[in-house]
Amino acid sequence: MSGAQVKVGDRVSFLVGTRTVVARVVRDLGEIGVGGRQLVVVEVSGDEAAGVEAREFDMPAEELEVIEPSAA
Amino acid sequence: MPSHARRRWSGDRLAALDEIEGAHRAVGGAGRGRRFATQQINQAYAVLLSSQFQGFCRDLHAEAVDHLVVHLTPPPLRSVVREQLTVGLKLSHGNPNPGNLGADFGRLGLDLWPLLSAASPLTTSRQAKLKDLNTWRNAIAHQDLNPVKLGGRTELRLRDVRTWRSACNGLAFAFDAVVRAHLIALVGAAPW
Numbered sequence: 001m002s003g004a005q006v007k008v009g010d011r012v013s014f015l016v017g018t019r020t021v022v023a024r025v026v027r028d029l030g031e032i033g034v035g036g037r038q039l040v041v042v043e044v045s046g047d048e049a050a051g052v053e054a055r056e057f058d059m060p061a062e063e064l065e066v067i068e069p070s071a072a
Numbered sequence: 073m074p075s076h077a078r079r080r081w082s083g084d085r086l087a088a089l090d091e092i093e094g095a096h097r098a099v100g101g102a103g104r105g106r107r108f109a110t111q112q113i114n115q116a117y118a119v120l121l122s123s124q125f126q127g128f129c130r131d132l133h134a135e136a137v138d139h140l141v142v143h144l145t146p147p148p149l150r151s152v153v154r155e156q157l158t159v160g161l162k163l164s165h166g167n168p169n170p171g172n173l174g175a176d177f178g179r180l181g182l183d184l185w186p187l188l189s190a191a192s193p194l195t196t197s198r199q200a201k202l203k204d205l206n207t208w209r210n211a212i213a214h215q216d217l218n219p220v221k222l223g224g225r226t227e228l229r230l231r232d233v234r235t236w237r238s239a240c241n242g243l244a245f246a247f248d249a250v251v252r253a254h255l256i257a258l259v260g261a262a263p264w
Binding site: 014015016017018029030031032033034036037039041055056057058059060063 | 075076077080130131134135137138139142148149151152154155158159160164263
């Protein structure tokens with residue numbers, strides 16, 4: 001866990017269950033989670049060849065590891 | 073204490089709407105020119121109101137899910153459930169109309185509108201106003217001001233938007249209370 005604020009555009013990894021997922025932060029929901037923690041929306045890319053669509057869902061920033069910061 | 077979502081609604085979100093009220097007051101002149109300018113402001117006001125209310129509802133949903141999943145054990149289950157509760161939300165891309173709100177909060181096991189109706193006799197009227205707001209919002213956004221769909225007129229009055237704003241404000245307070253009670257019933261602890 002990074003514990004730091006993450007930004008829109010950051011590439012992040014995190015666990016969903018026991019699976020490591022790589023995603024892009026697409027929206028900052030702000031510090032509205034439990035105890036005022038930051039929540040963000042992440043987008044997991046789809047795989048056209050496999051017929052898998054991209055999907056977006058919420059995650060707490062403290063559970064994300066930034067693997068490539070936003071260029072902005 | 074209210075949710076973060078409701079505090080943001082009562083703070084930044086209403087402040088943004090007040091700025092539009094200020095713009096309306098600031099339009100000078102008289103006659104047709106002023107009428108055209110205020111009509112544009114009224115339309116912008118309605119779109120902004122719908123957008124800010126959508127933001128409030130989206131915030132409240134995210135906040136509620138965070139409070140719900142933090143109680144789950146074992147911890148690896150939390151991200152699995154969070155994904156299922158928040159993936160493909162109608163509020164992420166659609167209007168905050170009663171159907172979308174009922175569908176998204178229904179994923180938390182909440183019968184939103186029946187509970188709101190039981191909590192307040194004003195709910196039916198507020199729900200109708202929310203529908204009207206979103207009908208106008210769509211007409212403005214798509215520049216399809218069809219009087220057949222808009223109660224026989226195409227001109228939006230400031231008092232219409234103020235009425236919708238009051239309804240949204242009442243719903244924001246009621247949503248906050250109903251979601252809070254639901255989370256207490258589910259996890260046995262007050263979320264806010």
